[in-house]
Amino acid sequence: MKKNIKCYMCDSDAVSSEHVPPKCLFPESKDVEGENYRKHLITVPSCEIHNSAKSKDDEFLMISLAGIIGNNSIGYLHKFTKVNRAIRRTANRLLDKAFTSRKHYYLKRDNGFLEVIWGTPDHERLISCFEHIAYGLHYYHLGKCFKGKVNVLLGYLHSEDEGNNTFVQYIKDRAAIDLKDIPEYGENRDIFYYQFSDPDDNGIYMVHMRFYGGIDIYASFLPEDKPKPFDLGIELMNAGIETVFVLDGKEYRVKKANKSEEKNESENL
Incomplete structure (x- = not known):
């Protein structure tokens, strides 16, 4: 990281680069039959504080978005591969973080059952995640850190x-x-x-x-x-x-x- 480059969120010096939106939202080649969806991703300079704060939310955001009903086939595929692996790896703790309350339903299909989760997401944390992405896109697209109010x-x-x-x-x-x-x-x-x-x-x-x-x-x-x-x-x-x-x-x-x-x-x- 070059000296005197400022963070996308504040006036502190940048120490690293952040993906906007998080790289984990983009499927890996091994899960999508060799397609490379991780090329030409957007990155912005970040200070140490905002780097650490954002990285803690990346997996939370992936869990919260990938399986939403109404997504395209890539979103569903991402849910049934990388997202499910992350959920199993944490013994459902990621689901506990993504939802403040939830219910599990099982819909019968020809080849078995489809699990559907209906619940109340962590609204405030989602807002924080998207605020960071908005600031990052502003820096990347308009070439400057935004000063003001974001809703x-x-x-x-x-x-x-x-x-x-x-x-x-x-x-x-x-x-x-x-x-x-x-x-x-x-x-x-x-x-x-x-x-x-x-x-x-x-x-x-x-x-x-x-x-x-x-x-x-x-x-x-x-x-x-x-x-x-x-x-x-x-x-x-x-x-x-x-x-x-x-x-x-x-x-x-x-x-x-x-x-x-x-x-x-x-x-x-």
Whole structure:
């Protein structure tokens, strides 16, 4: 690592390189019939502190994402090979870290049974993982460490609060419009690609990340020199008042649940 290169997350000197997203999310050749999905991966310079913090989360993120229902075939294959080996190696301790609560179901198939895990993921840890990836992509794509506020939206989780599900769908539909003509970046797009939007009138911009063809993550960037914009609809929604958002003639009726009522769930195979 060259001297005077700064970390992608802070102003400390970098001591190593980090893969963004983690290399373990990309299958090894031995598991995918010789395909090399670990070529041309993104790396960014990292300080010792952020290097250590991120490496502890890499395997957690792999366990949390690879088996989600709705993934493409590569995601499933990764789950049944490398991910299952990691789970067996730790005697299910990785599952305990990935879910705050979970239930196991077994679906009958022609050649046996398929195990399905339905549970509540460690939401805060997932947010932290994707914040780090967002910072890394910002450094790599825009050539500088981001200074400001990052907000992450997990677009793939299902919630028991239907108002939250409606709002997430609104954000996804709105992002699809904003990103319609934006290029997709990434050498292994069946596993991961990203898009950066242009800044809006308030100076806010966004990165959209897609994993395994079906997991959508959105992270917005509000630079530190920009004031937080006021949005009446968001303020009403956060106050628990039913709010109607309109996009291309479609209405999204949202009433945010109390914090004690919120519960995010995801499916894993």
